[in-house]
Amino acid sequence: MHKRNNPIGVFDSGVGGLTVVRALMERLPHENIIYFGDTARVPYGVKSVETIRQFTGEIVDFLLAQNVKMLNIACKTMAAVASDVVKERAGHLPVLDVIEAGAKAAVDASVSKTIGVIATPTTINSNAYARRIASLDASIRVFSQPCPLFVPLVEEGWLDHPVTRLTTQEYLKPVLAEQVDTLVLGCTHYPLLKPLLQEVAGDKVTLVDSAVTTASQTAHLLRELALANPGDHPTPPVYRYVVTDVPLRFTTIGERFLGRSLGRVEVV
């Protein structure tokens, strides 16, 4: 089998990375995809850096054994504190991560050179977005806001609930006070809050959805490296979902992220 037919490996600490899978399916309908969600050990955002790096290494080893042709780090926490671990183990395979993708898209979008970043506490504390944005354009000012309640609110399904609206207003207040013109949604869960975030932030603020930007950068990279699947097979692409545990409501939440039926889920 030619390497172009090998799957894209996408991984996350839980179900959130399915928003990246969804964006990849829409952008690259011929690609095979294998998704790994470490649901037994989610969430990573509250763990120590050493633990996160160890878990990340284990996941990468698993995906390499499945012959992936590239790796997509869908978890902001892993991208923030363990992307070197992934690159080292991946060797020659291309690696993309959502922080890099989001930072690049935000720099391209910002006119006023004032960018807001919302994410989990660990991602914000890692300073990864601010550092990557600064490395692309040192003149840009970045204002960061940790939003620890957004993940549980999304998982509760309260996407347009008064509680979520009030929480959003509270979290965005200090960022909007800085007159940002671009807001990076720095967590895989946040795209599901996009309509509400846009409403609270106002029309003048551009939201950067990292799932969508990751998918378009993946398309660009595969084309450049001649690794894109030409889609000349009679069979539809294969989507595999591998998790370390099947928690309660996994299918319900997963399908909300994926925007379609999950089918069979493998547990390792």
Place this chain on the structure above:
Amino acid sequence: MHKRNNPIGVFDSGVGGLTVVRALMERLPHENIIYFGDTARVPYGVKSVETIRQFTGEIVDFLLAQNVKMLNIACKTMAAVASDVVKERAGHLPVLDVIEAGAKAAVDASVSKTIGVIATPTTINSNAYARRIASLDASIRVFSQPCPLFVPLVEEGWLDHPVTRLTTQEYLKPVLAEQVDTLVLGCTHYPLLKPLLQEVAGDKVTLVDSAVTTASQTAHLLRELALANPGDHPTPPVYRYVVTDVPLRFTTIGERFLGRSLGRVEVV
């Protein structure tokens, strides 16, 4: 050393069980206590039953190796789905759990024989409270409500925030509509929301704080089994805090639960 001087072992999936430790310190000021929080693998509430049972067994083995004189299961999820694992491994040692303690206190408190239970989705789905209450008094009606947002709200420190108030009103509405006269706070985090819960529920509803009821049942059990520490030592009691990972903000959150300084935290 006499067995009476051995510590009480208290364990939870994370920091929440420190509310039980706090209640024990107040009720039993002479007792040595060792607390185990599985912070590397928290939260258990979203994991499968098999995984929870395996993790529980590992924690019990660790505490038995520390010569505890009794075990206190502070985690509702473990109490709900793995209390048999604990009792089997503990052998002759007494085991108390917060579900048993809460169920008993609620049955004693209810006059109208209509009890509400609020807890995490896993605890509610396990039906553990309803079953234990029914085994104590089959004529009591139980109304259960999962409250997945309370834990993250407490950990955010929004104990009296408009968002928490609105969330509480939403969660309690169906339970209060059933005219319950007693409400069991079925999660170690919830005692920190007691003032708000009492306000929303109204004065006629008795709140059952499982940390406090666990402490008083522990006192009763130790006296009965002649295992209470007489407190005739010149040195103050020893409190040990053992965790599997030291997450961000652990000390801040832990001390909020404990109501005092944590001192040294051991990582295993």
